[in-house]
Amino acid sequence: MNFQDKTIIITGAGGNFGRDGCIYFAKQGAKIAAFEVNAETLEETAKLVKEQVPGAKILCQPCNVTDAANVKAAVDAVVAEFKTIDMCWNNAGYQGHITPTLQYDPVDFARVMNINVTGMFIVLQAVAKKMEAQGKRDTTYSIVNTASVAGLHGTPAMVAYSSSKAAVLAMTVSCSKDLAPYGIRVNAISPALIGPGFMWDRQNELHASSGSPYYSRDPETVAKNKVNDVPMKRLGTIQEVIQSVAFLLSDQSSYTTGTNLVVDGGVISGLKC
Numbered sequence: 001m002n003f004q005d006k007t008i009i010i011t012g013a014g015g016n017f018g019r020d021g022c023i024y025f026a027k028q029g030a031k032i033a034a035f036e037v038n039a040e041t042l043e044e045t046a047k048l049v050k051e052q053v054p055g056a057k058i059l060c061q062p063c064n065v066t067d068a069a070n071v072k073a074a075v076d077a078v079v080a081e082f083k084t085i086d087m088c089w090n091n092a093g094y095q096g097h098i099t100p101t102l103q104y105d106p107v108d109f110a111r112v113m114n115i116n117v118t119g120m121f122i123v124l125q126a127v128a129k130k131m132e133a134q135g136k137r138d139t140t141y142s143i144v145n146t147a148s149v150a151g152l153h154g155t156p157a158m159v160a161y162s163s164s165k166a167a168v169l170a171m172t173v174s175c176s177k178d179l180a181p182y183g184i185r186v187n188a189i190s191p192a193l194i195g196p197g198f199m200w201d202r203q204n205e206l207h208a209s210s211g212s213p214y215y216s217r218d219p220e221t222v223a224k225n226k227v228n229d230v231p232m233k234r235l236g237t238i239q240e241v242i243q244s245v246a247f248l249l250s251d252q253s254s255y256t257t258g259t260n261l262v263v264d265g266g267v268i269s270g271l272k273c
């Protein structure tokens with residue numbers, strides 16, 4: 001897959017996926033525009049990219065995806081620096097509380113929806129406006145939204161997160177239809193169980209203590225049961241997620257739009273939604 005000199009915006013660039021994504025695409029020669037609300041983790045990502053990819057081009061934009069003016073200014077800054085935008089990994093997200101429905105705090109529900117749905121739409125629209133203004137070309141522009149298998153299956157004790165990721169899938173399909181005439185492809189990626197690491201361990205602890213009858217009270221048993229449900233009987237890796245995103249962003253998938261790639265513990269399957 002050739003990303004040499006292409007510009008990619010990656011949101012959530014200070015997080016697990018976003019950070020490794022910045023490093024991966026920098027290694028492929030892409031110009032990186034890293035968007036992140038947390039200035040400290042963003043700085044750390046920039047440092048790692050520069051250490052691991054000497055000469056890499058990276059523009060850091062501290063940016064809150066829920067703030068349309070903030071996002072517009074960040075996207076304008078990318079065009080000012082790199083001239084064009086070719087790709088976007090629309091990836092920032094918030095998992096919300098791990099609490100069964102009867103106890104779920106509506107304030108947190110709204111926060112999850114604001115970041116994961118409205119924020120994702122704000123970025124998508126701001127990026128697509130620039131792509132449309134750049135004009136049609138031989139290859140397509142490409143946007144990948146990070147959804148989750150929670151949006152397909154509905155994870156217990158994660159009603160807000162599951163709802164938000166289902167909305168991301170519907171957004172992806174709807175936007176893909178609106179934007180195809182401009183040569184802009186929009187797809188989604190749905191990671192399942194990704195690990196090992198802090199996020200995986202923490203999630204199992206939270207599920208174990210959630211009070212949900214669907215989870216054991218013991219985090220290790222929670223983890224074992226979850227992995228047992230995965231076809232390949234193992235966790236997926238961040239690199240497997242990134243490889244799938246890279247495929248959807250690349251010209252190799254130039255006819256693919258309105259789809260959702262499920263990264264299910266190592267099994268990657270296409271699902272037209």
Ligand SMILES: NC(=O)c1ccc[n+]([C@@H]2O[C@H](COP(=O)([O-])OP(=O)(O)OC[C@H]3O[C@@H](n4cnc5c(N)ncnc54)[C@H](O)[C@@H]3O)[C@@H](O)[C@H]2O)c1
Nearest residue numbers: 012014015016017036037064065091092093146148191194
């Ligand atoms: N890690 C997993 O197992 C997993 C599985 C399925 C889906 N996902 C999704 O993948 C994406 C990345 O996950 P991750 O594991 O890297 O999570 P993470 O928490 O490490 O990273 C998410 C990043 O988004 C940033 N962010 C949150 N709100 C923001 C805002 N308003 N504006 C800008 N940035 C904001 C956070 O600061 C964080 O750096 C998320 O959308 C998540 O829902 C993750």
